[in-house]
Amino acid sequence: MTSNHVVTAPYGTWKSDISPDVLIQGASTNEVVIDQETGIVYTIESRPSEGGRCVLVQYKDGKRRDVFGKDWSARSGVHEYGGAALAVRAGVAFFSDFAKKRLHRVRIDEGDTPEPVTPDDANLRYGDFQVHPTSTHLLVSILEDHTKPAPEDVVNSLVLVDSDSQKLSTLRSGSDFYTSPQWSPSGLKLAWIEWNHPDMPWEGTQLYIASFSIEARLLSNVIRVAGKAGSVSVQQPAWLTDDKLLYLSDESGFYAPYLFETKTSSSTALVPAGHDLASGGEFAEPQWKLGSATYAVLSAESVIFARTFQGFSQLWLYSPSSNNWTHLPCDYVDIEAVKRLDSQCIVFRGWKADSALAVVKAELLNGVQLQIEELQPPSGAIDPGHLSRPQGMTLLSDSGEPLHVIYQPPSNKNFVAPEGTLPPCIVHAHGGPTGVRVSAAFTWLPQYFTNRGWAWLAVNYGGSSGYGRAYRTSDRLNGKWGLVDVNDCVEAVKQLGKQGLIDPSRVAIRGGSAGGYTVLQSVVSFPDMFAAATSSFGISDLVAIAADTHKFESQQAFKLLGGTPDQVPAVYKDRSPVHHADKIKTPLLILQGLQDAVVPPAQAQLIVNAVQQRGGIVKYIAFDGEGHGWRKAENIKRALVEELTFYEDVFGIKG
Template identity: 45%
Template sequence: MAPRVAPYGTWDSPITADAIARSGNSVAEIFVDPVTTTIYHVERRPTEGGRCAIVKTEEGIELVGKEFNCRTGVQEYGGAAAAAYGGTIFFSNFSDGRIYAVKEGSAPTPVTPESKVLRFADFAVHPKYPHLLVCICEDHTRPEHFAVVTSLVTINTMAHSTALLDGVSPLLTGADFYAAPTFSPDGTQIAWQQWNHPDMPWDGSEICVASVAVENGRVQVKDEKRIAGRWKEVSAAFPAWASDNTLLFTCDESGWYNPWTYDMRTQKASPVLSQPIPEDFAMPQWALGMSFGAPLGSFGAAGTATHVHVEGTESSDHFVLYSALRVGCPALYLLSLHSRTLEELACPYVAIGYVRRVTADSVVFLGAKADAPREIVLCTLKEYSKPKFTVLGAHDSSTDAWKALFSKPAPLTLTIPETGEPLHVIFYPPTNPEYVGPEGEKPPCVVNVHGGPTGMADQALDLTAQYFTGRGWAWVDVNYSGSSGFGRQYINRLAGQWGIVDLRDCALSVSQLAAPPHELIDAARTAIRGRSSGGYTVLATLCAYPDAFAAGASHFGISDLRKLDEFGHKFESHYCERLLGGTVAECGDVYDARSPIYNADKIRAPLLVLQGSEDAVVPPEQAELIVRSIRDRGGQVEYTVFQGEGHGWRKAENVKRALEEELKLYKNVFDLKGAA
């Protein structure tokens, strides 16, 4: 049957908001037991109020009951909420903040006392004394962001009692932030990452090592050394031990996150590659527990991986499987630490994360394609440079019936006229086999602004984008100046320029994509939408470029930069200083000039504002301020507060409502009659 001719934006699609909200669970993180090689994942479940469950991946067995929520509030964005060792899983329970231990088939047992002020994450288990943990502890005894204390602590899981800190002992203090503690295989050394205000971890962070001793039921350290990284200038991150004597990490000394090693014998850090390559082997650490590389074993002459030295190879000839970003797109590499060379591997995935070692010849990761949900993938290298990819767990069939509707991403590089610099966007055309648009008509377009702002839009399947493209809309993801995945220089474009270059790039994307040689969209029918800092860019763009967009949707966006600085949480409490060029005391006029609340009179486009009532990252006051300002002057704004939600929608009913309200606004503004 020939497709129907119907105006863009009015097409009917089976990809409904309700179907998206209930389309399946998502993987929050992956972790592996290094002793048993069992793979686990934390699964986010919208139909259970956004609860995070612990699942034994290959069997699909849930290991804790519905009264437990494996999630942590450390740094507000959480991550690294669980670890496994020798058949025991240690996890942070969100409702009470306690750490629990659980074995398959048994009930979880608390190993830290009750506390309303302590949060734990990022667990490292001592390989010789597996009842001892080292982890991040975030102390909210005083809740103000400047008073929250972060440290590394040691936890004796056999010594807990009802006393507040029994079994929990301080290990390292003094830095503003800690992450990624990791023991050497023999347990004699520990490495970690640390950074201090005003840096974010991608601005400047350090890798440190220290000797370990176990005395009186606790881990102690001595001979601490900073081995890489530099405040405000160089980010060193993601430490992982390749052997007892070799520590692997990433460092952007060259302007790109490339692999480095530290030799414990020579006490020298050096890049693995003889020449840096313009690719990022890591991403900014918005959440704890991220990983982009996994040390493997050695490969002998026959190509077989082994744990031990193979005759004819150097004892240090270990390999690492790495996922890197080349102009925002992933490349999978096998890295030789001995020859210091890279072998690129054929890979079908457009986004890769949570790369974890399983055995000497296999890793597991979270892989995404452009036409399928993210899936847990076992990558096996039985033969050198010939990977085999196996999807673990039950197949997620929730989107199978929609594959013919999925719009394919088209990465485009635009040019910023005044600088000649590249601007990266991803274009999704309207796609539905049942319809075609009228001859000569260009589609309406939704411009999506990613959060961060030091973040990135990738090409993984995004059902929100497909919700619109299947209805005859174009969709554009803008990786504006300041986005990650394109090197440190691209990130640094936003330094002092937040609220300037990101707005320019969003407006520029519309004008260039609507004009020759592209001519892909109708510039008069465009809407802009974004979440968190992307919501800020939405509001600020509608102020600065009032004629560029006909509608906007801000999901928990920022309206007052002074209040963000005053009432933000610890992790981001100095973020604005780099983005805006100084503190409020140093350049308060900049904060005001770039705050949508002080420019709301310039907003002419109808606006939708969505907010979670419990959001600690962008508090509800930020939404209320801009809504009140627009309403007071008679502007068009719709405002919805989702009760019980934080920084994003976890509950299925709220995911559904948010999508439906956004589409309704755009259709009303563009007077599009047709299917819902």
């Protein structure tokens, strides 16, 4: 609709130009990688129009081009969530092909067909690989061996890949998980992170360094640098020089940078206690995927960090010699994948409050400001008159603790609601449940609803990232999963209702994965609170998921629920929605991928059967060929249309 005339119409009935096609236009940039030899930028794009295929794209001389054809997809299956599926050096790219599982090499400007560089074994998965600085046919990589597919039998290790001979040499094994291998500039040292069950990587990890012998292809003189099982999480090691190693740790209660010096075997906090940056914000996000990068070493004298404060990203320049911090203002409210381009430039994935994801080049000018160039602009633009701007709010939970939410009001320049009415609201519960947050970045999903006259409320319930370790782990959610997350969502609805921002009698709740579990628990625990609910690949039976999920998350619930199913069986049963389906009054929409290895389809079928047997209202849609989330254009569109139509039918909304 395009008109200068403003129409009065009930909330939820507004006509919108934001179609489902907007959400699948273009591609989503998953990774950014820089060839440090040539200074050329590469990205991995996930394209819904190609069935979710992950394409390697080169940015050169102001032009973009695909590096390989449609038979290839650069995606890792390590930890199921993948990430870090690409390394490029001197014009040669190494990538993990998702279907074939092997690492492949392609000489980019020669137009070669990718060639395998690892053994032909579909049980082996690779990720987070790094090319050796001097012997460029060698790579260090995470190896995940699924020869025995049961979660307890999957083996992770740190290996050396000889891309000429396809030979693998084990460098480190014995721990449950490994990430973030990083060569020192000379290639004579290696840093990496490892941890064991039952920790998740944001709960307790350990950082190690060791000497590396090219001839023997072995590590020696192994030293633990930082981190502690169960209590201190470290991540993102990066060498400043051969003798100085940067890393991020949450030992202070917030993720912050530290410097380890090999000559003294000591670490120093770069943000000391009492510093303005010491609390209230974080320099890292929990590592659900491989390859997180929230800072880049430009030189031995300058490092640029992305820091999250109250839900918004900031860029800071750090000078090691002077220990000085300088704020670098920019318009991007969410920043990820910060990579060095040269001694004055970084490239990152950035979102603004009013525009979607872009690939951004930022050049440092005079040490105090950035010159911005968008290498890949956002796909699509929203009319400013339609934009619903995210509003960060800090409420109080039912226990009197801070509760962080992001609210977006209805917004459509062509419509206004009748005076004295309030909008229906969609509550969004993110997945995780720990170590994830909803940011203030522009995304099309909330706009799809707010432009039609719905309010959108994203709840960063206890357990969310970005607000420190205590909010993220033990002090809030551990032992109380299925209680705190649910209560926080309910409390947010009550408080925004009291503020007159939403109609508390017309609220739907939605979420995926652990967020889907929160949805199901909410309609069980508060049968009269929500008028409709959508669970996408959500958990319904905690005992079954503990026995039937993948290795990475196979013991996550033990802390969240206060023990194993054998130790606290009553908790697992009491907090499993499938055992309380008789309490569900709320109409349910259940969406599920049939190839989901994280939350298997049986979880959806269990709750659907239980609700149907008790005469409840439930609609179930299964997506063949989809896993933990939607990658194909037709399924992204269908899921969105089905969800909106479901709410309109339940609420009796007629456009």
